[in-house]
Amino acid sequence: MTVGTVKLKIDNVEVAVPEGTTILEAAKSNGIDIPTLCNLEGLSGYGGCRLCMVEIHGSPKLFAACVTPVGMGMEVITQSDKLREYRKMAIQFILSERTHICAVCVANNACELQKLANDLGVDHVMFEREWTRLPVDSTHDFLVLDRNRCILCTRCLRVCDEIEGVHTLDLKMRGKDAQVIIDLDEDWANSSSCTSCRKCAKVCPVGAIYVESVALEETKDKGIAEFVLSRRNRK
Amino acid sequence: MKLDDLQKIAEHEVDFQRAYKHRINVCCSSGCVPFGALKVLKAFQEAVREFGVEKECKVARTGCVGTCSVGPAVIIDPGDYLYQSVTPEKVREIVRDHIVLGLPVKDMLYHGEAFFKKQRRLVLRNAGKIDPSRIEDYIAMGGYSAIGKCLATMTPQGVIYEVSRSGLRGRGGAGFPTGQKWSLVARTHTTPKYIVANLDEGDPGVFANRTLAEADPHAIIEGMLIAAYAVGAEKGYIYIRAEYPLAIQTLQKAIAQAKGMSLLGDNVLETGFKFDLELRFGAGAFVAGEETAILASVEGRRAMPRPRPPYPANSGLWGKPTLIQNVETLANIPVIIQNGGEWFSKVGTAKCSGTKCFSLTGQINNPGLIEVPMGITLREVVYDIGGGMQDNRPFKAVLVGGPSGGCLPEALLDLPIDYDSLTKVGAIMGSGGIVVIDDQSCMVDTAKFFTDFCVEESCGKCVPCRAGLVKIKETFENITQGTGKLDDIAALDKAGQYIKEASLCGLGQTAPNPVLTTLRYFRDEYVEHIVEKKCRAGKCFRNLKKEEDDAQ
Numbered sequence: 001m002t003v004g005t006v007k008l009k010i011d012n013v014e015v016a017v018p019e020g021t022t023i024l025e026a027a028k029s030n031g032i033d034i035p036t037l038c039n040l041e042g043l044s045g046y047g048g049c050r051l052c053m054v055e056i057h058g059s060p061k062l063f064a065a066c067v068t069p070v071g072m073g074m075e076v077i078t079q080s081d082k083l084r085e086y087r088k089m090a091i092q093f094i095l096s097e098r099t100h101i102c103a104v105c106v107a108n109n110a111c112e113l114q115k116l117a118n119d120l121g122v123d124h125v126m127f128e129r130e131w132t133r134l135p136v137d138s139t140h141d142f143l144v145l146d147r148n149r150c151i152l153c154t155r156c157l158r159v160c161d162e163i164e165g166v167h168t169l170d171l172k173m174r175g176k177d178a179q180v181i182i183d184l185d186e187d188w189a190n191s192s193s194c195t196s197c198r199k200c201a202k203v204c205p206v207g208a209i210y211v212e213s214v215a216l217e218e219t220k221d222k223g224i225a226e227f228v229l230s231r232r233n234r235k
Numbered sequence: 236m237k238l239d240d241l242q243k244i245a246e247h248e249v250d251f252q253r254a255y256k257h258r259i260n261v262c263c264s265s266g267c268v269p270f271g272a273l274k275v276l277k278a279f280q281e282a283v284r285e286f287g288v289e290k291e292c293k294v295a296r297t298g299c300v301g302t303c304s305v306g307p308a309v310i311i312d313p314g315d316y317l318y319q320s321v322t323p324e325k326v327r328e329i330v331r332d333h334i335v336l337g338l339p340v341k342d343m344l345y346h347g348e349a350f351f352k353k354q355r356r357l358v359l360r361n362a363g364k365i366d367p368s369r370i371e372d373y374i375a376m377g378g379y380s381a382i383g384k385c386l387a388t389m390t391p392q393g394v395i396y397e398v399s400r401s402g403l404r405g406r407g408g409a410g411f412p413t414g415q416k417w418s419l420v421a422r423t424h425t426t427p428k429y430i431v432a433n434l435d436e437g438d439p440g441v442f443a444n445r446t447l448a449e450a451d452p453h454a455i456i457e458g459m460l461i462a463a464y465a466v467g468a469e470k471g472y473i474y475i476r477a478e479y480p481l482a483i484q485t486l487q488k489a490i491a492q493a494k495g496m497s498l499l500g501d502n503v504l505e506t507g508f509k510f511d512l513e514l515r516f517g518a519g520a521f522v523a524g525e526e527t528a529i530l531a532s533v534e535g536r537r538a539m540p541r542p543r544p545p546y547p548a549n550s551g552l553w554g555k556p557t558l559i560q561n562v563e564t565l566a567n568i569p570v571i572i573q574n575g576g577e578w579f580s581k582v583g584t585a586k587c588s589g590t591k592c593f594s595l596t597g598q599i600n601n602p603g604l605i606e607v608p609m610g611i612t613l614r615e616v617v618y619d620i621g622g623g624m625q626d627n628r629p630f631k632a633v634l635v636g637g638p639s640g641g642c643l644p645e646a647l648l649d650l651p652i653d654y655d656s657l658t659k660v661g662a663i664m665g666s667g668g669i670v671v672i673d674d675q676s677c678m679v680d681t682a683k684f685f686t687d688f689c690v691e692e693s694c695g696k697c698v699p700c701r702a703g704l705v706k707i708k709e710t711f712e713n714i715t716q717g718t719g720k721l722d723d724i725a726a727l728d729k730a731g732q733y734i735k736e737a738s739l740c741g742l743g744q745t746a747p748n749p750v751l752t753t754l755r756y757f758r759d760e761y762v763e764h765i766v767e768k769k770c771r772a773g774k775c776f777r778n779l780k781k782e783e784d785d786a787q
């Protein structure tokens with residue numbers, strides 16, 4: 001089966017991409033940046049953070065660019081007042097959901113959430129903030145899981161399952177109570193499946209999983225996507 | 236067994252039933268059993284023996300007739316006499332007077348005739364009339380003749396054509412045209428294909444699907460058979476919540492009977508058509524009823540929704556084309572095949588054909604399960620069928636569409652019930668919950684209550700629903716405890732709109748409806764709460780009052 005080419009417009013620019021490409025990929029390959037948090041190239045699409053919402057001309061609905069495939073003749077709008085407002089709202093909700101005090105966070109200056117908040121100009125939160133007290137797991141020799149900073153993007157779950165292939169990480173409970181767990185809710189030190197590969201720490205966009213006493217700038221921010229892709233492509 | 240044999244069974248059964256002069260149908264549905272229906276059944280069996288009329292009377296257990304609030308309900312035929320609140324003690328008198336002397340016991344009869352007058356029973360055609368545990372009862376009512384007709388005289392395309400022409404739309408909530416969904420699945424070339432009947436019914440206070448399964452399980456099975464034939468599926472699952480033991484038991488029995496008569500299996504009615512059916516149990520999360528979450532659950536994974544596309548029609552169970560359909564939708568199918576799509580399209584309204592089952596609850600005189608033609612007005616449902624407000628209290632609002640429906644004011648009572656009209660005013664059809672609210676309820680408190688439900692039920696996958704609803708809930712807590720600010724109104728509006736537009740699945744997309752509609756139609760009450768710290772219904776500020784009392 002040959003893969004066809006799809007022509008569409010993104011922010012009024014005509015682009016042509018292979019069939020099956022997501023709007024996000026199509027935009028990126030044409031130099032248009034759409035903000036994301038849960039998405040990571042090389043991992044399966046999740047569609048959870050809803051930051052990548054775009055408008056499609058002719059539809060009253062919004063679409064998550066990371067999981068919406070392009071269609072012939074689509075006219076995609078990635079920037080509008082409404083979208084900007086909604087993206088700010090998403091960031092505010094995430095920030096107010098758990099405990100985020102950047103000044104005392106290991107991820108300070110290396111955090112995707114913090115960067116997005118800056119880029120989008122989120123200077124206050126509309127709603128009261130939650131100060132959760134969720135368990136921190138620091139039992140592993142060098143990996144730490146601080147659930148109070150987790151934004152439930154599941155990048156760590158997916159990299160562990162899809163790239164490392166061990167599925168050590170998973171979620172328990174639902175809604176606001178959802179939490180990342182290790183094996184069947186074990187301490188990390190007792191995990192029988194974890195290979196200590198550090199991939200989860202590499203892909204975590206915030207300060208929720210990190211390698212102890214290694215500067216986060218070093219763990220992350222080194223082309224995580226390329227790293228994941230290279231592992232994915234390796235046979 | 237062949238089609239002719241089916242006909243013979245039907246004739247034989249009709250003769251068999253005619254041999255009885257009376258038929259005493261005791262509702263033994265989940266609604267009436269807690270009121271003692273099984274004891275009433277036993278009492279009837281004993282009483283007919285005692286009076287020596289057991290040869291003339293067929294005492295049968297049946298499904299719900301809808302008047303569950305005054306159960307146990309008993310119907311005596313001929314004449315369709317409906318007795319309400321029957322107790323074992325009253326049974327002797329009923330048998331003596333009604334059966335032996337021919338004098339129906341007037342003061343025990345159900346007197347809310349208006350309850351039935353504006354109803355139209357297509358889906359619940361057999362409810363209360365047949366014994367759901369006997370396949371022969373269903374066959375005698377013409378059951379399985381529709382699948383027989385399809386197999387003998389119709390092509391799959393022909394079946395889809397009839398369903399499309401009927402104008403039937405999915406009864407699970409969203410109202411997607413059923414014929415269109417079928418042709419999407421039929422058109423795919425991947426095999427095998429699957430069918431999933433959705434009997435999750437996670438909305439609190441909604442019980443129409445459970446009732447249907449308990450009263451007429453074979454209607455669901457026959458609907459699935461026809462759908463399977465039309466789209467080319469060989470395997471089906473009924474996804475039912477584990478908290479429905481009676482419905483599960485009834486369906487299990489029905490499936491076994493249908494298998495025994497080669498109505499399910501490798502060679503349906505000896506035509507070579509193959510369809511197998513199994514039950515799958517849900518653990519009872521609201522979100523598990525969402526179609527992609529069901530797929531995950533049936534596959535044995537965490538019931539979390541996933542983005543669509545790919546739609547289940549193309550990539551469903553194990554990546555194969557899958558037709559997901561609500562059970563009420565499916566139970567309409569045999570009726571459509573028997574009478575033709577054209578006939579069906581004339582019931583209801585032009586854009587919205589057929590009927591809809593509703594669980595009617597709240598502060599009205601005749602709560603219960605109803606089935607009404609589409610296009611009936613809310614006023615007719617509340618006043619004519621529902622018998623008006625309890626204790627003649629003033630009407631305040633009606634919540635249409637379950638916990639994520641809309642709260643509509645008196646001014647909208649003349650709205651016809653159909654998908655599009657409801658959506659326009661901020662409500663939804665949902666799975667058919669109607670709650671009537673009188674002036675003793677606070678609308679702010681009501682919206683808070685339903686938001687709390689959705690917060691608990693959010694799966695946690697996406698930010699708007701997971702984090703956004705929590706913030707709405709907290710704002711409500713402030714407003715109802717006296718620490719609200721006027722800015723909160725705008726913030727609720729904004730957040731509600733965002734959650735509705737940005738959430739991944741239908742749960743988040745509809746969860747703000749109670750908030751948005753109360754803000755739209757009952758904004759005064761919000762302002763009163765915030766500015767005057769006053770709650771008309773006296774529901775809020777409990778803590779505040781308590782503090783004052785304590786201080787005094």
Ligand SMILES: Cc1cc2nc3c(=O)[nH]c(=O)nc-3n(C[C@H](O)[C@H](O)[C@H](O)COP(=O)(O)O)c2cc1C
Nearest residue numbers: 405406407433436437524525526560561564741742
């Ligand atoms: C949160 C949520 C819960 C749902 N629960 C049910 C349910 O309990 N039963 C049902 O039939 N459909 C339910 N639905 C709708 C289904 O996703 C799906 O649209 C429906 O089963 C399709 O069948 P239909 O076209 O016959 O309506 C739910 C949807 C959402 C978003």
Ligand code: SF4
Nearest residue numbers: 100102105111206207
């Ligand atoms: S995780 Fe990011 S946003 Fe949260 S406290 Fe740390 S640096 Fe700040």
Ligand code: SF4
Nearest residue numbers: 150151153154156204
């Ligand atoms: S630990 Fe990090 S990567 Fe994993 S879900 Fe939380 S924020 Fe995402």
Ligand code: SF4
Nearest residue numbers: 694696697700740743
């Ligand atoms: S809208 Fe709510 S229930 Fe649906 S996927 Fe998002 S978090 Fe889960």
Ligand code: FES
Nearest residue numbers: 036047049050066
């Ligand atoms: S990047 Fe698309 S939803 Fe998160």
